[in-house]
Amino acid sequence: MSTPMPNIPHLSHLPAASVSQRVGERLRAAGARFHANDNIADYLEAGELEAIEQEVACKVQALLRALVIDVEHDHNTRETARRIAKMFVREVFAGRYQLAPAVTEFPNAERLNELMVVGPLRVRSACSHHLCPIMGRVWIGVLPNAGSNLIGLSKYARLVDWVMSRPQIQEEAVSQIANLLEQRLQPDGVAVVMEADHYCMHWRGVKDDEARMTNSVMRGAFLGDPSLRKEFLSLLPRHGA
Numbered sequence: 001m002s003t004p005m006p007n008i009p010h011l012s013h014l015p016a017a018s019v020s021q022r023v024g025e026r027l028r029a030a031g032a033r034f035h036a037n038d039n040i041a042d043y044l045e046a047g048e049l050e051a052i053e054q055e056v057a058c059k060v061q062a063l064l065r066a067l068v069i070d071v072e073h074d075h076n077t078r079e080t081a082r083r084i085a086k087m088f089v090r091e092v093f094a095g096r097y098q099l100a101p102a103v104t105e106f107p108n109a110e111r112l113n114e115l116m117v118v119g120p121l122r123v124r125s126a127c128s129h130h131l132c133p134i135m136g137r138v139w140i141g142v143l144p145n146a147g148s149n150l151i152g153l154s155k156y157a158r159l160v161d162w163v164m165s166r167p168q169i170q171e172e173a174v175s176q177i178a179n180l181l182e183q184r185l186q187p188d189g190v191a192v193v194m195e196a197d198h199y200c201m202h203w204r205g206v207k208d209d210e211a212r213m214t215n216s217v218m219r220g221a222f223l224g225d226p227s228l229r230k231e232f233l234s235l236l237p238r239h240g241a
Contacts, residue, residue: 019051036128036167037176041099049089049097057085092126095165101158103184105149113146113188115228117235118156127200128167136196136212138174140181141232143189143221151185159184170196170213178217189221191232 026043027034034040061081064071071077089097119139127134140156163176174192181190195214202209222229 019048053085053089057081060084095162103151103155108150111146112144116142121157123164125164125168130200132200134196138194139236141191142187145188148186174217178219190219191222192217
């Protein structure tokens with residue numbers, strides 16, 4: 001008879017109402033959406049993230065067994081369930097469980113209202129269809145309002161990473177980034193362009209190593225002013241460069 005992996009309980013040993021069920025019920029009661037690319041940090045109580053990580057480890061262990069992998073005797077996979085749980089909860093999907101990063105704003109003392117372009121910023125995520133990597137770059141255009149606040153360059157990277165550290169669909173990710181920047185900056189306009197490789201195409205399926213996706217979201221002045229939109233796009237590197 002096989003011996004369960006130390007410190008990872010067998011599925012049958014989980015309590016009737018697991019932590020994921022409790023959190024899910026809390027979200028439903030609040031009428032809050034909890035899709036793969038949503039943040040649920042406001043609905044987690046003390047100690048629950050650790051319990052979620054433990055539950056994920058348990059269920060990944062069951063997945064490995066279902067794949068007929070001898071996790072008890074294979075030294076290469078003995079700790080795989082724990083590693084995957086930590087990776088998902090604390091690293092690649094941390095943007096679901098952590099509060100938004102602190103972003104220091106400073107006043108627009110010079111009342112700047114000219115186009116600013118930030119990027120390319122490296123982005124890393126995973127598609128919510130297959131949990132395969134999405135790797136790419138993002139460019140952000142901001143037309144500040146003379147009376148709005150500004151944020152530092154590194155803060156754009158922190159906010160983008162917070163959004164992308166969730167299972168994502170690229171078309172939705174650019175919209176979430178634009179929404180977040182509009183809320184934080186209250187600019188006259190914001191534009192987001194993302195170019196990314198999708199490993200669900202490279203690694204599986206058609207296995208096309210060249211295919212990539214580029215998409216954009218234009219808000220405010222970028223949507224209504226073709227010359228501003230053209231200026232922003234002209235400042236970006238040529239696609240694929």
